[in-house]
Amino acid sequence: MVEINLEFSGGLELLFGDVKQHKVQVPAKDGAIQVLISDLLVWIRGNLLKERPEMFLKGDSVRPGILVLINDCDWELCGRLASPVEDGDTVVFISTLHGG
């Protein structure tokens, strides 16, 4: 079980009851020691996502146009879905904006 700070922005918060910041406890998969981002996505889908899951997830990853940041760092730099999350980590899901 790890305690994670989750943040949703760029309009994604609308899918989570219009709440941007969530402190959550996420269990590791059976038999696993670590919690991976892929586990976190499954957990979010089952426990936090209030509506229109297709606006947040696509396949086993996030929808195109969503940037995932682990402790202020692009998840591409830390292994995407295979990146482990630890106690106290902050994971941000941000939808890119296009307005001007």
Next chain:
Amino acid sequence: MAVEGDAKNEAGAESERPAKRARFNWIGSESHGLDKPQVERYSRQLLVPAFGVAGQGTLCCASILVVGAGGLGSPVLLYLAAAGVGTLGIADDDVVEQSNLHRQVIHTEAAAEAGNPKTTSAKEACQRINSSIKVVEHRTRFTAANALDLVRPYDVIVDASDNVATRYVVNDACVVAGKPLVSGAALGMEGQLAVYHDRPGAPCYRCMFPVPPVGARRCADAGVLGVVPGIIGSLQALEAIKVATGIGEPLSARMLIFDALTTRLQTVKLRGRSATCAACGDQPTITAETLPSFDYAHFVSADTDPSPLPVLSAAESVSCAAYKARVVDAGRPHVVVDVREAHQFAIAALPGAISIPLKHLVNRIADVQAAVAEAAARCPAESAAPDVYVVCRRGNDSKIGTRLLRQKGIGNAFNLTGGVVAWADEIDPSFPTY
């Protein structure tokens, strides 16, 4: 740096260094190129050690293209004109409207009333602030066909556009033409900013977002507080000056994220250039040859909308005119269910309408039934059950609402075609549109 074509240099801005044309009793101009009026005009920036005469001299010879003269482009253009960018290009094909004025602070009421092109209005404002720079109007949409011609004459490109397709075209043109890109976006109470493709190893916009998003929200739907693009645009102007003059550390391979509600300004670290990027990767498919015919409209809409609208039959829809004549004017008791969000309902609604936002409708069928019963009590005995008219802003969400009510057993639910916008256009000119 001269830009050829579109506009004559009406202001007579110098494109040659004045040192060549005059003799001075002071030294300095031969190295930085600034003349006495320029030194005096820009003195407060020359006094900034990190910028100084070297920065100003470079900026006065630099050329920057701003794509979009809207909420972001307004502060970008005003600050770049004031700062003394030698040549400022403005690309936009839109005209000024009333609903622009709260955020597009470069434009005026007079321009909105006259429906003037944004490029013209913006150019006038820039030249009022600084008549010594050259301002070039590109009164055209930024498309695949003209993108490379538009960006090539400029040193730095600023993306201040308002839609996904343009963002990809601008990025790809910058990559192909080898230009740094200062990209900003704002919506609601949030903003984002990044500098792309400004140095080897830095990502481009496409490296970050190889696949376009679905269902991107627009200012016209989601709204935007005027000062939010003002802040992001001001930061874009700053980054453009830094990139053009080579001072400081531009926001490269980083993204700035601004949350206006909590006043949080975060800078996060982004990935590097992607070797597989279609634009800047090792084997790019977007090149000077392919870009002009790349179908950006198709590219950004290729991913199908996850929730398509239901198709209603003619019998399930009613025009505003028919509703007015047969229901309102005839005094027939009925129910109007407005499925817009509460904050939109609060702006203006039809007389007697009840507010049930679409996402709550499924759980509030009982409220609709209660309203129907109440209307029935006002009907003459033995008349048919009162009709239910479902309305939204433009008549899309109301289709979903109509279909839902019918599925829930309210068989005489009708979609009010075109929503309150059509009502205002066709029936009641006093009804405000937004």
